[in-house]
Structures are given as structure tokens and as C-alpha cells.
Amino acid sequence: MAITDIQKVDYLWKKIGYAATKTQTKSATEESIPSPLQLRADKVMTQASSIPATLTLAIADTSGIVTAYSTVTPLELPQTAVGSGLTARGYDSSAPANMTFTTGLTDWISPEFGSTYFVRIFTHTASSVATAVANGTELAAAASGYEWFFDYQSGVLHFIGTSIPASVSGKSVYIVGARYTGAFGVVPTTITGGSF
Numbered sequence: 001m002a003i004t005d006i007q008k009v010d011y012l013w014k015k016i017g018y019a020a021t022k023t024q025t026k027s028a029t030e031e032s033i034p035s036p037l038q039l040r041a042d043k044v045m046t047q048a049s050s051i052p053a054t055l056t057l058a059i060a061d062t063s064g065i066v067t068a069y070s071t072v073t074p075l076e077l078p079q080t081a082v083g084s085g086l087t088a089r090g091y092d093s094s095a096p097a098n099m100t101f102t103t104g105l106t107d108w109i110s111p112e113f114g115s116t117y118f119v120r121i122f123t124h125t126a127s128s129v130a131t132a133v134a135n136g137t138e139l140a141a142a143a144s145g146y147e148w149f150f151d152y153q154s155g156v157l158h159f160i161g162t163s164i165p166a167s168v169s170g171k172s173v174y175i176v177g178a179r180y181t182g183a184f185g186v187v188p189t190t191i192t193g194g195s196f
Contacts (some may be wrong), residue, residue, distance in 0.1 A: 018148060020110040034112050045181060051109060053179050055116040059061075065140035065182035066109065071133040074174035077101040077157070078126055090172075092156075099164065101173050103155035107180045110152040119150045119177035121157065123167040132174040137167040155179075 011022045020031035045051075050065045069075040081090035081102070089104035109117045112150055124136030147161040157173065159165070 010122070016176060017151075019188050024053055029111075029118075029142070036112055041186040043184060044186050045107075045150075045180050045182060045184060046186070048113075048180070050182065051113055051180065053114055055109075055114070065180070066178050067174055067181045068178040070191050071176055073105060074122065074129060074176045075105075076127070076129055076132070077103065077173040077175065079170065079172065095158075101157045103157070103175060105155045105179055106153060108150070108152040108155055109178045109180050119152075119175055121148060121150070122174040122176070123165065123171045124174060126172045129174070130173070132172070133176065136174060139165055139167070150175075150177075 010025070014020045014022045014028045014031055014071040015035055016037070018028040018031065019034055019036045020028060021033040021035040023031060023033060047065045052066065055066075055068060056070075075089075078090040081093065083089055083104055087104040088102055090101060092100040092102050094100075108119065111118045118141075120133075121139045121141075122132050122136040123139065124132040128135070139146070139148060143161075143165075146158045146159055146163050146165045148157060150157050155181075157175070159168075
């Protein structure tokens, strides 16, 4: 019996999007077995063991290894992008209206490190970082009709549902989560006086 396209997509959705193993028909956020992708040596997070098991989002953490965008200081993604190219932050005008927002920042810590690392998405009026979480509208990842997906590696938020939440129109999107800002790369080992 051939594997259906629905099963293939479910596998890819869980593997790539959530670094999780597909075990059965359940949502990606309910899969419990981690399955991270293989990484290049230059992208190995050498200080990953220092990432806290639980992210505290009530305060901003800028320890050098983790940079948190907390419930007090979320990252604002405005309707008009700030900057250009890969470091642009805000609405990606090359995508359909209000479908894609870029953080301009890479290496977000994924839920592979624990459920507290799931990013949270809010909408609120522009330039209202201090009140975005308290007074804004939180958008659930699995909300029917306007589901969203966050690519933790590239830092891109994309609404993949059948419509865009009304609260996005004319407002900024705010991200609560954390990035890995520690050291990267594997130092090559030099062997002297011996052979393999």
C-alpha cells in the first residue's frame, strides 16, 4: 500500500517544523519524541548545554547564550519592514498581504529544548512594545482558519491558514520567544604523531 500524500505532509510538518517524530495521527504539538535535523558543523550550538531547561519570559535574558524577547519586551514586527534583505524585520511585502513577517534574526530556540520555547505571537498597535502582550491579541498556532507557522531557524512567521486574522490588519505583530546567541562551530581536532 502506498503512503498517502497526507501522511507524507504530516511527517514533514512534524519533522521539519517541530523537530518531532511522527508517531500517529495527532497534532505536531502533541508529539513527544524529539527528532532534530542533522546540522552542519558550523551551525553546531557549542554552548547548547547552557540553555536553561525552562525559559522565563517575564524578564529579558541576554546572558550571551540566550537572548529572550519576553512578555515585557517582545520583538516588534511592523507592517512596514525595517531594514532590507535577510535582516529585514516586519511584513515581507513579497508575500501576499499580511501572510509573512520576518524577524531579521536567525537561530531561535525551538521547542526541542522544552515547551517553554514555543514562540508566542501577539498583534497590537505599532510601537507599543511595553503593552503588546498585556493589551494585545494572542494568536494561537492552531486557531482554525488562520493557523501560523514559525520557522525557528530563519526567524520567519507565516500565516498558513485559509485567512489572515483580522487583528493583523494595520497592526504590528509581536514575538515572544528566545534565540541562541552563544558560540557556534566545532573546533577541528588535530592529531599529531599518529594515524587513523
